[in-house]
Every structure is written in C-alpha cells, then in structure tokens.
Amino acid sequence: MLEMSARLPGENNINFSYRAIREGILSLELKPGQLLNVGELSETLKVSSTPIKNALWKLQQEHLVDLIPQVGSYVSNIDLELVEEAANMWFDLEKECLKSACHVFPKDSLNQLKRNLNFQEMLLGQQPNFLNQREFVGEFCKLDEEFHSIIFDGHGRSTTWKAVSHMAADYHRMIMLKQVGGHVEQMIEEHKDIISMIEKREKEQVETILRNHIFRPMDDWRIGHETGISEFAIT
Numbered sequence: 001m002l003e004m005s006a007r008l009p010g011e012n013n014i015n016f017s018y019r020a021i022r023e024g025i026l027s028l029e030l031k032p033g034q035l036l037n038v039g040e041l042s043e044t045l046k047v048s049s050t051p052i053k054n055a056l057w058k059l060q061q062e063h064l065v066d067l068i069p070q071v072g073s074y075v076s077n078i079d080l081e082l083v084e085e086a087a088n089m090w091f092d093l094e095k096e097c098l099k100s101a102c103h104v105f106p107k108d109s110l111n112q113l114k115r116n117l118n119f120q121e122m123l124l125g126q127q128p129n130f131l132n133q134r135e136f137v138g139e140f141c142k143l144d145e146e147f148h149s150i151i152f153d154g155h156g157r158s159t160t161w162k163a164v165s166h167m168a169a170d171y172h173r174m175i176m177l178k179q180v181g182g183h184v185e186q187m188i189e190e191h192k193d194i195i196s197m198i199e200k201r202e203k204e205q206v207e208t209i210l211r212n213h214i215f216r217p218m219d220d221w222r223i224g225h226e227t228g229i230s231e232f233a234i235t
Contacts, residue, residue: 063170
C-alpha cells in the first residue's frame with residue numbers, strides 16, 4: 001500500500017492527496033489493477049476522505065484510475081494506445097526543440113544538461129547500494145524527466161513540457177516496468193548523444209537519435225508484454 005509522503009510547504013490536503021497518490025501510481029508502489037481503498041488512503045495520508053475522493057476523480061481524468069460505481073476505485077492498467085499517442089506527441093514537440101537547439105541553445109541550459117547527466121552517472125554508480133531496484137529506477141526517472149524538461153525550458157516552453165509529461169503518465173509507468181530489468185545505462189548513453197548532437201549542431205541526427213530514445217522502450221515493452229511478462233510479476 002501507499003507509504004506516507006512528505007507534505008510540501010504550503011500544500012493543502014487536496015493537492016497533497018493528489019500528488020501523493022499520483023506519485024504512488026507512477027512509481028508502481030500502487031500497481032496496475034490494485035484496489036484503492038479510500039479509508040486506507042485517508043489513514044495513510046492523515047487526511048479526510050474528501051480530498052482522497054477528489055484526487056481519485058482527478059486521476060480518473062488522467063486515465064490513471066478507474067472508478068467503477070458501486071464497486072470501487074482501481075489503478076488503471078497501462079494503455080498502450082495512450083502510451084503511443086503520448087510518445088508521438090512528445091517526439092513531434094521535442095524534435096522541433098532539438099532542431100532549434102542545434103542552431104541556438106542557451107549556454108546555461110547546456111550546462112544544466114551536463115550537470116543532470118553527471119547526476120545520472122553518479123546514480124548509476126550507486127545502483128548496488130539500493131536494496132530496492134525500483135527505488136533506483138524511480139530516482140533515475142526523475143533525472144530523466146528533468147533532462148528533457150531542460151531542453152524545453154531552454155526554448156521557453158516549460159508549459160509545453162508539463163503538458164507532455166502530464167499526458168505521458170502511462171509512458172512513464174511503462175518505463176518503470178521496463179527499467180526494473182535494467183536499461184538505465186543505455187538511456188544515459190542516449191542522453192550523451194543528445195548533448196553531443198546539440199554541441200556539434202548535428203541537426204540531421206535529431207530525428208534518428210530522438211526516435212530511438214523515445215520509441216525503443218515501447219518496442220521492448222511490447223515484446224515483453226506479448227510474450228507474457230506481466231507487471232504483476234515484478235518485485
């Protein structure tokens with residue numbers, strides 16, 4: 001079940017409940033198909049049932065929760081159609097940002113990308129210290145999301161990235177499932193390729209590098225899913 005989350009400064013009960021449950025779903029702490037008991041969530045998060053119900057309704061709008069009348073609320077299963085739709089939108093938008101970056105990209109943003117990459121490599125070196133590999137993957141996914149947000153922020157499109165990230169919730173869950181088996185190192189190498197491409201202004205490489213980076217995890221997940229590898233078997 002969901003562990004108690006730290007409340008952010010000034011965060012009200014509604015926003016806190018929404019964020020805590022959403023993070024639990026994206027991290028797979030709350031697994032696809034799992035029953036979400038309002039009473040248990042209220043007790044865990046130390047809030048009344050009202051903000052919990054409000055959070056579940058909002059998460060239903062994001063396709064992360066299924067609300068079944070007279071039955072209950074469940075964590076939604078990963079929807080491959082939503083994953084593909086989000087991945088295509090992400091690719092189209094970031095492709096244009098990267099092409100522009102190959103012409104003009106703020107030096108500060110480039111340094112942020114390099115600093116983020118250093119943190120990724122440091123985290124990879126600490127992987128053996130994580131007793132729970134899902135926790136390791138969760139930390140990497142945070143850095144991965146920050147990496148891509150820097151690319152959008154460098155072009156003044158932070159709101160666009162927020163929309164992409166919001167829509168890509170099922171994509172992020174898919175990544176969590178896939179990464180438990182390892183592949184973080186490969187993603188780090190791809191991030192290096194992106195930085196190198198920007199520095200060398202290799203605009204012609206954008207589509208190939210980005211397409212592989214975004215769509216390869218989907219292909220791998222689809223193969224595993226079709227061969228019977230279930231998210232419920234992952235520990």
